[in-house]
Amino acid sequence: MKRQNRVAFFNILSTVLLQGISVFTAPLIADMLGTSGYGVVRIYTIWVSVCAIAFTLQTQGTLVNARVEYPEEDQPKYQSSVMALSLLVFLLCSGIVLLFIRPISGALQLHWFLVLLILFQSFGTFCVNFLNSKFTYEFKADKNMLVSLAVALTTLALSVALILMLPEEINYYGRILALAMTYGCLGIFICAYVLIKGKTFYNREYWKLCLTLALPVVFYNLSDLVLGQSDQVMIQQMLGESQVGQYGLAFNFGGIMFTIFTALNNSWTPFFFEDMKQGRREEMQRQAKNFLELFTVLGVGFVLLATEVYHVFARDREFWDGTILIPVFVTSYYLNFLCTFPVNFEYYHKKTKVVAVVTISVSLVNIGLNYVLIQWVGILGAALATAFSHGLQFTAHYIYVRYILKQGEYPFGIRLWAKYLAVFLVMAVFAMVTPEWAVLRWTLGAAIGLWELRRIAKRKVLI
Secondary structure, three states: OHHHHHHHHHHHHHHHHHHHHHHHHHHHHHHHHHHHHHHHHHHHHHHHHHHHHHOOOOHHHHHHHHHHHOOHHHHHHHHHHHHHHHHHHHHHHHHHHHHOHHHHHHHHOOOHHHHHHHHHHHHHHHHHHHHHHHHHHOOOHHHHHHHHHHHHHHHHHHHHHHHHHOOHHHOHHHHHHHHHHHHHHHHHHHHHHHHHHHOOOOOHHHHHHHHHHHHHHHHHHHHHHHHHHHHHHHHHHHOOHHHHHHHHHHHHHHHHHHHHHHHHHHHHHHHHHHHHHHOOHHHHHHHHHHHHHHHHHHHHHHHHHHHHHHHHHOOOHHHHHHHHHHHHHHHHHHHHHHHHHHHHHHHHOOOHHHHHHHHHHHHHHHHHHHHHHHHHHOHHHHHHHHHHHHHHHHHHHHHHHHHHOOOOOOOOOHHHHHHHHHHHHHHHHHHHHOOOOHHHHHHHHHHHHHHHHHHHHHHOOOO
């Protein structure tokens, strides 16, 4: 229990540092850059995410499978080999981009220098994520926290300094340079560290396993990116940039729950794979129940308190129309959280193609729903489309692992999670229809929080 609590604590802290600081400093950066400059940064970061996924094959996603397939002494060799594979693919893709940098720059409506920075930062982002995955599945959560702290503080300090140094009309370069320099330079160091430690650049067996598992994940991650970003692009085209601003800031605020979800999932997943390997079914179910209970309480507390907190977060009243969207965004994250149970089961059984097919299909459905619902109810329609799509995604994965996959009995039946989902949905609707009942919502949130604290103290373990 001590080991599990320690890993959970440091994983949560490191994720909050890396993603939470970004969320809470978003209003500060936006105020410094203005709407136009902030828009350039958002477009830039989207393309960084695309290149980090497509140009590196996301090989870090196979590290957990390697721990199941190979003994501990082979792990550095596997990590070095797949890092070399990612580096090779990245160099080939970057070479193509550099050959056609002028037309690519024109198509993206970004200066060619920004395209170079996109390449530099995207590889660095991949390397940081690679190290994060390595430390997570090796249960070295304290090292993860140190890396996260260094990245978060360096990026923030450089951003503020460079933005203040540059002329107002191009001060967005300050934020972009801070991101590119931090991730790019750290990425070079991480890449060298992994290659030198493993001393294995090509291994046919390792590459075969990696490509089999990673290629479907590339399409899955790209589709997931479409699922998360297509709504904002379509709002811009159909309703205008001011509506994108209202939607985007509320989306960033709701992202706090995604940060919490990522932190808890990073803590739970390594133990899930270890328990699956050892056949500890009862231990998996016990941890899953604790995970479900904790995240449900956090989600309910968030939606109950969100209205007043968001009005402090978004100081300009022009953004307050987006308040009603927050419970819908959190519902999307909650359904995404439920998806991790069947998806992790599929990953364990190497069914990454299924994960990719479901995500691509749901992304296409989401685009169609956005088109219909945005015309019907505006930005609320985009939020509802995303929530419905995540619900469809969870349903598809659950049906597959419960009734189709034959490689093992799925341990997380409907009785385990249905009651938590029902409680969360009731409280999310309650929060949406009672924006004026602040005292009641806050009292209820405090009571639920105290109840969960007593539960954690009694069982002496977070998850």
